[in-house]
Amino acid sequence: MSAAENNTQNLLAAVPNWELDRVVEGLRNARARWRESQRRKREFGGREFPSREALTGIIEGLCGALFPMRLGPPDLRQESEDFYVGHTLDAALNALLLQVRLELFYVARHEQTGPAEIELRAVSIVRDFASALPQVRELLDTDVLAAYQGDPAARSVDEVLLCYPGIIAIIHHRLAHVLYGLGVPLLARIVAEIAHSETGIDIHPGAQIGPGFFIDHGTGVVIGETAVIGARVRVYQAVTLGAKRFPAGEDGSLQKGLPRHPVVEDDVVIYAGATILGRITIGAGSVIGGNVWLTRSVAPQSNVTQASLQQQAGAGQ
Secondary structure, three states, X not given: OOHHHHHHHHHHHOOOOOOHHHHXXXXXXXXXXXXXXXXXXXXXXXXXXXXXXXXXXXXXXXXHHHOHHHHOOXXXXXXXXXHHHHHHHHHHHHXXXXXXXXXXXXXXXXXXXXXXXXXXXXXXXXXXXXXXXXXXXXXXXXXXXXXXXXXXXXXXXXXXXXXXXXXXXXXXHHHHHHHHHOOOHHHHHHHHHHHHHHHOOEEOOOOEEOOOOEEEOOXXXXXXXXXXEOOOOEEEOOOEEEOXXXXXXXXXXXXXXXXXXXXXXXXOEEOOOOEEEOOOEEOOOOEEOOXXXXXXXXXXXXXXXHHHHHHHHHHOO
């Protein structure tokens, strides 16, 4: 064996030294500087923030409870549906309660809110969330039916529920929107981002979406926080319902919560690649063509295409 080969073997056999003590110390110092800059205090030894992993499991359980024979366990039988739903909901809601507590304690760091008050509010939020689940199921039934009726390739409502990314996204949104309305927006946003990661569809949990909503194909769809969508609306891939501008306050920071996204009335169809920006209204029954860029309101029953917009622009010159 040559000297070079011998040195190589020695190097491969040696245990690498990553200097972990120094790296761990550096990371600890970085965390300390961040917490100090954010004026954060460690008031208890456990986790401070809700867990994305925990919420993924909670949503999986809720989906099974909402649609037990299709999204529940593969060996479930109809005669044991109620037992499965009750057992699954009990586990999911208790797990959700832990996550709600974490968000409420996180928010209360700078407030004069005691642990007992936080606990009562957390229980109330989860109880109200549970009470909303039958209505969520009824809304989702309208979404599933809209997808089946709106896509000639769909062979059954079961195929739609099991396979369509738009349905996965709207299930998450319906659940996230309830959490958002109950005052736990961080949990709601995590639930929305779980669906975003899985489907490529980005729906802010604050968006108000009526019954019978269908996202066909879906990848690249973006729906902003203050968007309002009516009944029986259909959108295709890469549609954006976004903001046109972001007003700033006196200190230069962006103002939060202002209505800045479109209002889409009932029975509107928005084709692939359309971008609709600002607090404008798309009138009921309108059709917005593919790749249209729209920043003004349109009347009910309008048919807006790139060609019609170019003609209007030319007539205004």
